[in-house]
Amino acid sequence: xxxxxxxxxxxxxxxxxxxxxxxxxxxxxxxxxxxxxxxxxxxxxxxxxxxxxxxxxxxxxxxxxxxxxxxxxxxxxxxxxxxxxxxxxxxxxxxxxxxxxxxxxxxxxxxxxxxxxxxxxxxxxxxxxxxxxxxxxxxxxxxxxxxxxxxxxxxxxxxxxxxxxxxxxxxxxxxxxxxxxxxxxxxxxxxxxxxxxxxxxxxxxxxxxxxxxxxxxxxxxxxxxxxxxxxxxxxxxxxxxxxxxxxxxxxxxxxxxxxxxx
Amino acid sequence: xxxxxxxxxxxxxxxxxxxxxxxxxxxxxxxxxxxxxxxxxxxxxxxxxxxxxxxxxxxxxxxxxxxxxxxxxxxxxxxxxxxxxxxxxxxxxxxxxxxxxxxxxxxxxxxxxxxxxxxxxxxxxxxxxxxxxxxxxxxxxxxxxxxxxxxxxxxxxxxxxxxxxxxxxxxxxxxxxxxxxxxxxxxxxxxxxxxxxxxxxxxxxxxxxxxxxxxxxxxxxxxxxxxxxxxxxxxxxxxxxxxxxxxxxxxxxxxxxxxxxxxxxxxxxxxxxxxxxxxxxxxxxxxxxxxxxxxxxxxxxxxxxxxxxxxxxxxxxxxxxxxxxxxxxxxxxxxxxxxxxxxxxxxxxxxxxxxxxxxxxxxxxxxxxxxxxxxxxxxxxxxxxxxxxxxxxxxxxxxxxxxxxxxxxxxxxxxxxxxxxxxxxxxxxxxxxxxxxxxxxxxxxxxxxxxxxxxx
Numbered sequence: 225x226x227x228x229x230x231x232x233x234x235x236x237x238x239x240x241x242x243x244x245x246x247x248x249x250x251x252x253x254x255x256x257x258x259x260x261x262x263x264x265x266x267x268x269x270x271x272x273x274x275x276x277x278x279x280x281x282x283x284x285x286x287x288x289x290x291x292x293x294x295x296x297x298x299x300x301x302x303x304x305x306x307x308x309x310x311x312x313x314x315x316x317x318x319x320x321x322x323x324x325x326x327x328x329x330x331x332x333x334x335x336x337x338x339x340x341x342x343x344x345x346x347x348x349x350x351x352x353x354x355x356x357x358x359x360x361x362x363x364x365x366x367x368x369x370x371x372x373x374x375x376x377x378x379x380x381x382x383x384x385x386x387x388x389x390x391x392x393x394x395x396x397x398x399x400x401x402x403x404x405x406x407x408x409x410x411x412x413x414x415x416x417x418x419x420x421x422x423x424x425x426x427x428x429x430x431x432x433x434x435x436x437x438x439x440x441x442x443x444x445x446x447x448x449x450x451x452x453x454x455x456x457x458x459x460x461x462x463x464x465x466x467x468x469x470x471x472x473x474x475x476x477x478x479x480x481x482x483x484x485x486x
Numbered sequence: 487x488x489x490x491x492x493x494x495x496x497x498x499x500x501x502x503x504x505x506x507x508x509x510x511x512x513x514x515x516x517x518x519x520x521x522x523x524x525x526x527x528x529x530x531x532x533x534x535x536x537x538x539x540x541x542x543x544x545x546x547x548x549x550x551x552x553x554x555x556x557x558x559x560x561x562x563x564x565x566x567x568x569x570x571x572x573x574x575x576x577x578x579x580x581x582x583x584x585x586x587x588x589x590x591x592x593x594x595x596x597x598x599x600x601x602x603x604x605x606x607x608x609x610x611x612x613x614x615x616x617x618x619x620x621x622x623x624x625x626x627x628x629x630x631x632x633x634x635x636x637x638x639x640x641x642x643x644x645x646x647x648x649x650x651x652x653x654x655x656x657x658x659x660x661x662x663x664x665x666x667x668x669x670x671x672x673x674x675x676x677x678x679x680x681x682x683x684x685x686x687x688x689x690x691x692x693x694x695x696x697x698x699x700x701x702x703x704x705x706x707x708x709x710x711x712x713x714x715x716x717x718x719x720x721x722x723x724x725x726x727x728x729x730x731x732x733x734x735x736x737x738x739x740x741x742x743x744x745x746x747x748x749x750x751x752x753x754x755x756x757x758x759x760x761x762x763x764x765x766x767x768x769x770x771x772x773x774x775x776x777x778x779x780x781x782x783x784x785x786x787x788x789x790x791x792x793x794x795x796x797x798x799x800x801x802x803x804x805x806x807x808x809x810x811x812x813x814x815x816x817x818x819x820x821x822x823x824x825x826x827x828x829x830x831x832x833x834x835x836x837x838x839x840x841x842x843x844x845x846x847x848x849x850x851x852x853x854x855x856x857x858x859x860x861x862x863x864x865x866x867x868x869x870x871x872x873x874x875x876x877x878x879x880x881x882x883x884x885x886x887x888x889x890x891x892x893x894x895x896x897x898x899x900x901x902x903x904x905x906x907x908x909x910x911x912x913x914x915x916x917x918x919x920x921x922x923x924x925x926x927x928x929x930x931x932x933x934x935x936x937x938x939x940x941x942x
């Protein structure tokens with residue numbers, strides 16, 4: 225039996241309702257992947273390995289939202305088997321794009337897609353992991369950022385808190401030297417209320433931020449929404465842009481509810 | 487297991503595919519009575535919540551169906567939304583889109599070859615295992631995948647859910663100078679891609695064949711990726727030939743606007759993915775279909791490498807119907823995509839504007855492109871102000887599901903007839919290989935396959 229100090233931390237990667245993109249981000253760490261695999265033992269990661277280990281896991285990365293009754297139980301088991309549990313991506317932290325069902329009649333959704341909706345087992349809601357179990361850290365993004373993922377893994381390996389700033393995309397635009405698309409072109413942009421992490425991609429490609437990293441740590445919607453209106457968005461546009469990839473994030477949800485009549 | 491009793495066994499989980507599924511095998515008196523690939527990924531209802539969205543939104547939203555092939559979703563959505571307004575983007579924008587798509591082909595096909603599929607042929611459970619025994623090859627695969635990602639990142643901003651594609655073109659187009667750094671990386675990638683073809687051609691392949699119609703887009707003169715006309719090749723049995731015949735069979739085409747009349751989706755109780763049939767018959771899209779239908783238009787240097795790898799000459803009518811050999815074709819497609827990307831960069835002229843205007847008007851539009859794992863069709867109906875009133879997405883894996891089940895049935899049957907009595911673990915491993923051959927993007931949920939075997 226190896227000495228305790230030789231034991232590599234056990235990593236589990238789990239998936240609920242999602243597109244696979246956040247797990248793929250780990251595989252997209254081409255330069256670091258083999259190095260990471262030397263530091264940790266990837267015990268459970270079905271996208272990449274057909275030899276799932278039983279745990280317990282020192283660190284579990286969870287992708288996806290909870291949308292079935294079975295998944296409400298599965299997340300409990302994963303939590304119980306994991307020392308640290310980190311959610312990765314907009315689905316796991318805010319219900320994902322599939323949380324649009326939360327504002328609709330899910331039976332009607334089923335009937336629109338399936339001839340036999342009775343064959344389909346689904347909950348009426350799509351909820352983040354934190355609605356079901358305690359979460360140690362939430363990494364945002366649709367998809368998450370590769371650099372931030374490596375920071376989270378290395379931080380937990382070193383026993384420290386991840387250094388992932390919670391300020392807005394605007395800071396990243398300034399750092400990148402990108403001209404503000406709102407100020408210069410009157411382009412509606414969610415940068416002021418959106419969590420940093422992508423490196424302010426959209427403004428660098430001449431479009432407004434569409435909020436795929438969810439809310440930043442300090443949002444000021446009463447000041448921000450009039451800015452969107454000034455730049456040509458009507459109520460429906462505002463609702464649509466906030467109700468997309470992070471629709472169930474409390475800050476976005478509250479802002480939308482204020483916009484909607486009645 | 488007691489003789490005469492039927493029993494359900496849960497013996498394995500399918501890994502190294504995208505999506506959540508289970509396999510159900512029913513064996514009676516040593517014969518496979520039923521093989522079902524059960525896809526039970528939780529539904530995410532894209533087609534329902536796209537209704538009411540603006541016509542500018544589907545490219546970004548539908549990319550979230552799949553993190554492995556987001557560009558395919560963006561390109562099929564753009565084509566359909568432009569078709570609804572009778573807009574065709576100019577040659578330069580089309581070339582840039584093809585370059586973006588080549589990036590996705592390189593990274594997605596390489597992911598499948600090295601991360602998901604190669605361990606089946608070499609032993610080991612993952613690329614991490616392979617890195618211990620085949621370090622040089624694994625590093626080559628990582629570099630090749632990175633070259634594909636570099637194209638998507640440069641043109642799209644990031645490799646997963648890129649942000650730069652839009653209806654009508656791009657938000658921003660690169661200068662010639664911005665594309666130049668890709669060239670050196672792609673020249674190295676071309677060597678890596680060629681070495682990959684030679685490497686996988688040396689794997690051990692069972693002799694088998696599939697008896698399906700093959701469906702791919704065709705664009706005579708080029709290897710169809712981002713556009714083309716749906717083209718179907720007859721199944722061998724319809725021509726009275728064995729499943730593994732390597733002859734080309736008659737093809738027929740139909741206009742994309744009639745796709746819903748030819749590819750009919752139905753729901754089956756055991757799957758959240760809809761099944762579909764092509765003119766009432768089982769069909770397969772993807773690598774084997776593309777190579778059978780478009781292979782003859784590959785450039786001579788790529789055909790030479792493919793011929794040396796044992797794929798025969800598609801110009802002489804040779805067709806590969808062995809799904810185990812799809813890994814070789816996939817590697818050939820990577821080699822083609824790298825060369826095509828270099829050609830597109832070399833001939834690139836920035837378009838006069840990053841996008842063409844696509845004015846709103848009511849209508850229905852159809853769009854199809856070749857995702858790495860097969861033909862991906864989108865249809866949207868728009869009202870006069872550009873609001874989506876109806877959306878339909880027909881992904882390749884849903885189309886392939888019936889063909890994969892047939893392939894499972896056939897392969898397990900062969901195994902039961904020819905070899906010593908297999909254990910459940912052996913059967914599971916075999917079934918997983920059969921499924922992985924088709925690179926199914928079951929996408930959207932947990933990845934595991936519970937194999938249940940009923941023997942009675």
